[in-house]
Amino acid sequence: MEEQREAAAGATSAADSTNCEINERWVDRNVVVSVSGVVDMLTAPQLEQAIRAGLAKEPAGLVVDFSAVEFLASAGMGILVAIHDEITSDVKFCVVAEGPATSRPLKLLGIADIIPLYASVDEALAALSA
Known part of the structure; x- marks a missing residue:
């Protein structure tokens, strides 16, 4: 029984160490979804929910900012x-x-071939406004 509690406690602390913070902000009619930390199978649903919440507000553009990932x-x-x-x-x-x-x-996976990548949010916003 004690081993199970220790294993569960270890699993909890491992999950807690996977930090992911997601914020939404607007610049004109563009939504910027900024992500920091780790984006993995545990946190990807949070990312999807945040993106969909931003899209539900009908922006002209969507920027997903992975600068702090x-x-x-x-x-x-x-x-x-x-x-x-x-x-x-x-x-x-x-x-x-x-x-x-x-x-x-x-x-490497070819995603950059279908979704434009930029080095900064300012560059991305400038491209969306062009």
Whole structure:
């Protein structure tokens, strides 16, 4: 019984160590969903929910900002592809990803070929406004 409690406590602390914070802000008619921490199979549903909540407000553009993401798993990348496939042509969509934890996997898997990547939120917003 004691071993089970210790195992459960270990699982809880492991889950707690997977931090992911998501914030939404608006710049003109563009929604910026900023993510920090780890995007994996445990936190990807939070990301999807935040993106869908922003899209429900009918923005002209959507920027997913991964600048502060330390680890991006396939679950998070799958969310981006699903959103890309579902989004209407009325909404421009791009991702901010710079560095080996984010832009590298997006480029290696070919996601950067279908969703534009930018190095900063300012660059992404400028591209959406163009």
